[in-house]
Amino acid sequence: MPINAYLNFEGNTREVVQFYAQAFGLEEPQMITFGSMPAHPDYPLPPGAENWIMHARLDIEGSPLMFSDVFPGMPYNPGNNISLSYGTDDEEKLKTVFHKLKEGGNVVMELQATDWSKSYGQIADKFGILWQFNLVPVEA
Numbered sequence: 001m002p003i004n005a006y007l008n009f010e011g012n013t014r015e016v017v018q019f020y021a022q023a024f025g026l027e028e029p030q031m032i033t034f035g036s037m038p039a040h041p042d043y044p045l046p047p048g049a050e051n052w053i054m055h056a057r058l059d060i061e062g063s064p065l066m067f068s069d070v071f072p073g074m075p076y077n078p079g080n081n082i083s084l085s086y087g088t089d090d091e092e093k094l095k096t097v098f099h100k101l102k103e104g105g106n107v108v109m110e111l112q113a114t115d116w117s118k119s120y121g122q123i124a125d126k127f128g129i130l131w132q133f134n135l136v137p138v139e140a
Helices: 013-023 093-101
Strands: 007-008 031-033 053-060 063-069 083-090 106-112 119-122 132-136
Touching: 007 013, 013 031, 013 053, 013 063, 013 093, 031 083, 031 132, 093 106, 093 119
Parallel strands: 007 063, 083 132
Antiparallel strands: 031 053, 053 063, 106 119, 119 132
């Protein structure tokens, strides 16, 4: 069974999902909001949080990535404790995604040759998520 990364944000998940969908050339996915779900009497939704995202998912080259805003009032810790690894055998695609995700973020390591890859780099994107980029050789 695959391990799926699930990223939580605090009120800006829609922006995050749209940014990643654009960076990877995907159509905008369906997003389920907290306001579209039946109300729960023990967990009233505060005004203004109706459009916060309860669940969204992107499929990036066969790997699912899921997203959600934390429920209003719940603790939120920015995503600096997670890194996501993007590997492809398409060098142009690797460069394109790297350069799109670095917009507004910080380059930790420019794309460069390493002992394990012809092209490897790291970016902390504008949402605080650390991305690793790895050119994967084509299997024979």
